[in-house]
């Protein structure tokens with residue numbers, strides 16, 4: 179079985195992304211490319227990274243009116259990523275249309291509540307519920323829309339899986355014990371996230387900024 183560990187290659191530097199991918203490729207199940215990489219390298223960059231031979235998770239977090247999101251997803255045709263992201267807060271119709279526009283083999287997953295936010299951040303944008311209730315509510319909405327799964331923190335994934343048994347659950351904000359959280363606020367260890375029901379784990383800086391990314395990926399893999 180392939181590893182549930184996806185490495186987030188958050189860099190605008192294509193050569194650097196390729197070099198880290200080459201070093202960790204035997205210890206991860208896939209590569210996540212996000213806004214930083216895509217803004218700098220675009221479709222051609224994604225194609226080059228596909229040469230590494232691992233599944234590509236293209237994390238562009240679409241959040242717009244349904245027509246715009248559907249057309250953006252259509253415009254990605256030809257890249258056929260294994261996974262792509264939208265924001266659940268874009269609403270049910272947006273998620274339905276994103277799914278309809280995506281290639282058959284691409285999983286569409288919705289970001290519920292960013293792992294960089296906590297309860298006080300939710301309150302500051304006028305959302306009264308706590309992170310747990312907010313994630314479960316958006317998980318239900320995502321399920322009803324017919325997409326494949328959600329992104330949430332390891333703190334909510336067990337509750338979300340209760341309302342969506344066969345959903346696909348992406349958990350970022352994952353840190354090895356004693357790892358620096360950085361800008362992440364809802365953080366769990368890789369092992370705890372998997373035990374709670376994560377389908378895949380997304381780990382960026384703990385691997386990419388390590389002196390030896392290969393060893394860092396291997397050390398995380400060993401805990402799974």
Ligand SMILES: O=C(O)c1cc(=O)[nH]c(=O)n1[C@@H]1O[C@H](COP(=O)(O)O)[C@@H](O)[C@H]1O
Nearest residue numbers: 186212291292293329350351380381382383
């Ligand atoms: O959609 C995501 O992947 C995502 C959602 C979320 O709520 N939190 C989150 O950190 N991410 C992504 O997961 C990665 C986490 O990176 P590190 O904090 O460096 O491990 C980044 O690429 C983020 O864009």
